[in-house]
Amino acid sequence: xxxxxxxxxxxxxxxxxxxxxxxxxxxxxxxxxxxxxxxxxxxxxxxxxxxxxxxxxxxxxxxxxxxxxxxxxxxxxxxxxxxxxxxxxxxxxxxxxxxxxxxxxxxxxxxxxxxxxxxxxxxxxxxxxxxxxxxxxxxxxxxxxxxxxxxxxxxxxxxxxxxxxxxxxxxxxxxxxxxxxxxxxxxx
Amino acid sequence: xxxxxxxxxxxxxxxxxxxxxxxxxxxxxxxxxxxxxxxxxxxxxxxxxxxxxxxxxxxxxxxxxxxxxxxxxxxxxxxxxxxxxxxxxxxxxxxxxxxxxxxxxxxxxxxxxxxxxxxxxxxxxxxxxxxxxxxxxxxxxxxxxxxxxxxxxxxxxxxxxxxxxxxxxxxxxxxxxxxxxxxxxxxx
DNA sequence: TCCGTTCTTGAATAATCGTTCCATAATTTC
DNA sequence: GAAATTATGGAACGATTATTCAAGAACGGA
Numbered sequence: 228x229x230x231x232x233x234x235x236x237x238x239x240x241x242x243x244x245x246x247x248x249x250x251x252x253x254x255x256x257x258x259x260x261x262x263x264x265x266x267x268x269x270x271x272x273x274x275x276x277x278x279x280x281x282x283x284x285x286x287x288x289x290x291x292x293x294x295x296x297x298x299x300x301x302x303x304x305x306x307x308x309x310x311x312x313x314x315x316x317x318x319x320x321x322x323x324x325x326x327x328x329x330x331x332x333x334x335x336x337x338x339x340x341x342x343x344x345x346x347x348x349x350x351x352x353x354x355x356x357x358x359x360x361x362x363x364x365x366x367x368x369x370x371x372x373x374x375x376x377x378x379x380x381x382x383x384x385x386x387x388x389x390x391x392x393x394x395x396x397x398x399x400x401x402x403x404x405x406x407x408x409x410x411x412x413x414x415x
Numbered sequence: 416x417x418x419x420x421x422x423x424x425x426x427x428x429x430x431x432x433x434x435x436x437x438x439x440x441x442x443x444x445x446x447x448x449x450x451x452x453x454x455x456x457x458x459x460x461x462x463x464x465x466x467x468x469x470x471x472x473x474x475x476x477x478x479x480x481x482x483x484x485x486x487x488x489x490x491x492x493x494x495x496x497x498x499x500x501x502x503x504x505x506x507x508x509x510x511x512x513x514x515x516x517x518x519x520x521x522x523x524x525x526x527x528x529x530x531x532x533x534x535x536x537x538x539x540x541x542x543x544x545x546x547x548x549x550x551x552x553x554x555x556x557x558x559x560x561x562x563x564x565x566x567x568x569x570x571x572x573x574x575x576x577x578x579x580x581x582x583x584x585x586x587x588x589x590x591x592x593x594x595x596x597x598x599x600x601x602x603x
Numbered sequence: 604t605c606c607g608t609t610c611t612t613g614a615a616t617a618a619t620c621g622t623t624c625c626a627t628a629a630t631t632t633c
Numbered sequence: 634g635a636a637a638t639t640a641t642g643g644a645a646c647g648a649t650t651a652t653t654c655a656a657g658a659a660c661g662g663a
Contacts (some may be wrong), residue, residue, distance in 0.1 A: 233609070251443035253521055257651060267611040268652085278651065293595055325524060332520050334439055336513060337585040346584065364446040381590060382597035385577030390519060393569070394578040396534065402569060409570035413601035421639075445621055455641040456622085466621065 232330050236274060243285040248327045251334050252282050256370040262413040268316070282331075285340050287328040290349040298356045307363035308370065311383070314357075317395050318387050322394030354380045361414075370414045379414065386410040424462060427452040431473040436515045439522050440470050470519075471529050477515040478537040482562045486544045495551035496558065499571070499602070502545075506575050510582030510591050517579050539548040549602075558602045567602065574598040 242263035246255045255280060261268050275281040300314040326347060335342050357380035364370040371377070390406050430452035433471050434443045445466060463469040488502040516534060521531050545568040552558040558567070578594050 245418060249524075251439060251441060253439060254522070256649080258649095269612085269654095270610055272652070273610090325521070330521055331514070332584045333518055334442070336583045340443075343585065350584075375593075378593040378597065381586075382594055385581050385594050386574065387577075388580040389573030391579035391582060392574050392580065396520045396538075397526045397531065398569075399554070400564075405563075405566045406526075406570055406573050409566065409601050411598075413597050445617080457624095457642080460622070461640085463619095523656055 234266050234270060237288070237335070239266050239274070240285055240288045243281055244247065244289045244327055247282060247285050247323045248289070250332060251279075253334070279341075283345060286327055286331050287345050287349075289359070291344060293326070293328060294349050294353050297353055300305075301356060301360050306367050306369060307360045308367070308414075310360055311364065312407075314412060315383070315387070315390075315410060316404075318390050319394075319400060319403040319407050322391055322398075325395050326388075326391045329388050329395075354384065357383055361395065364414070374414065382413065383396055383410065422454050422458060426475070427454050427459075428473055428476050429470055432477045432515055434476070435470060435473050436513045436518060439518055440466075440591050441522070451547045467529075469595050471533060474515055475533050476529065478533060481514070481516060482537050482541050485541055489544060494555050494557060496555070496602075498548055498571075499545070499552065500595075500599060503571070503575070503578075504578070504592075504599060505584075507517050507588060507591040507595050510586075510588070512577045513583050514576075517576050517583075537573065541572065545571055557573070561603065570601065571598065573592055 242265060243260055246259050246263045250259070257271070260278075260281070261271055264271065266274075271281065275284060296317065300317045301310040302380065303313045304310045328349070330340055332346060334369040337343050354377070359375040361370055361374070361379050363369050365372050365374070366377070386406065390403050393406060394403055420475065429447055434447050434451045438447070445456065445459070449459055449465075450470070452459065454462075459469065463472060484505065488505045489498040491501045492498045497597050516537070519530055520534060522593050542565070546564040548559055549562070549564040549567050553560050553562070553564070578591050581594060582591055
C-alpha cells in the first residue's frame, strides 16, 4: 500500500467556511469553493459527497469553533459577569467577519432539517453554558436575582445575533460596543 | 391610443418580496418570481429591467412599509414608552415571516452600494424616529435619563434584528416576547 | 525502480440560470 | 368593428450550475 500526501480536511473546511460565510449557500459556486479550499474538484466530492453535505460540515465546524470560543470567554475573568462581558466583547471584535451560523439560519430558516439539527444542538449547548454563568453572576450579586437565567441567556444570544447583523451592515466598532454595553445593562 | 389592463406593479412587487424574503436573492429564480408575482416573464423585464433591479425595488418597498409600520406603532399609546413597547410587540407578532431587510443585509453585507444606500436611508429614518420617542419617554420619566437616545435607538434596532433571527430559527412566540421584555428592561 | 494509491486537472454531461425574441391573446380607443 | 397597445407564454440563447468521467502527476512502500 502506498498513499501520497492526503490534504488537510480541516484546513479545507476552513476555506469553505470563508466562502459560505461571505456569499451564502446559493451564492457560493463549486469553483469558488475549490479555489478557497485549495483542493481539486474530485477531492471535494470524494471527501464531502456533494455541496450540501459540505455546507453542513462547514456550518457544524464553524459552529463548534464559535461555541467553544464563546464558552472560553465566558469562563474568563475573576467574576462571572466579567466572563459574560468578555464574550460580548469578543463578538464585537470579530463582527467584521460574517457569521455562518446567522447566515445559515437566515438563508434557510427551519426548512432544512439537517441544518436545524446542527444549529439546534449548538444553540442549546451555548444556551445552557450561558445560563449557568448567569446563575453564578446572580450568586455573586452582579445580575439581578429576579431574572430567569434561561430567558436571559436567550436574550444574550439574540443580542449576539443583533450585533452581528449590525456589523454585517457596516456599523462601526464603537457602535457595536455600545450595543454590547446596552445588553449588559439589561442584566442588572 | 389604446391600452389593455395594466398589471398592478405594487401587487407584483409584493409577490417578489415574498419570494426574496424566503429564499434570498441567489435562491430565487426568475420562474419562482413570475409565478409569485402573477405576471409574465416579459412584463417582469419590461417593468423592472432585470433581476437585480427588481430585488432593489422589492427591498425598498418592503423597507418603506416596514419602516412606516414601526413608526406607526411608535406613535401609539398614551406614553412614549407604550409606543416603543408596541413596536417591539409588533415585531414579535410578525416574526414568523422572514424580514427582507435583515435578509438582504446578511446576504450582501456592504458589498452592494445600491443595497447599502437603500437600507442606509431606511435605517437612518427609523433611527431618528425611535430616538425622538426615546427622548419623549425620558421626559416622561419612563426611560433612564442617563441613556443616549441615539445609542438606545440603535440598541432597539439591533434587538429587532435579533428577535427576527431567533424567529427565523424557529423560536416560539413566547420566547420572542421574553426577548422583547428583556430589551425593554435595558431602558430603565 | 516499479507498484499502488491519492490528488489534480480538463473535458464532458445534463440541468438550470437570467434574459431575449416572437407570435398570440386580450383590452381600450377610435 | 378596426387599429393600436400591452401582457402573456413558449421557444431559444448563451452562460453557468453541480457533478462525473478519464487521464496524468506526485508521492510512499517494496
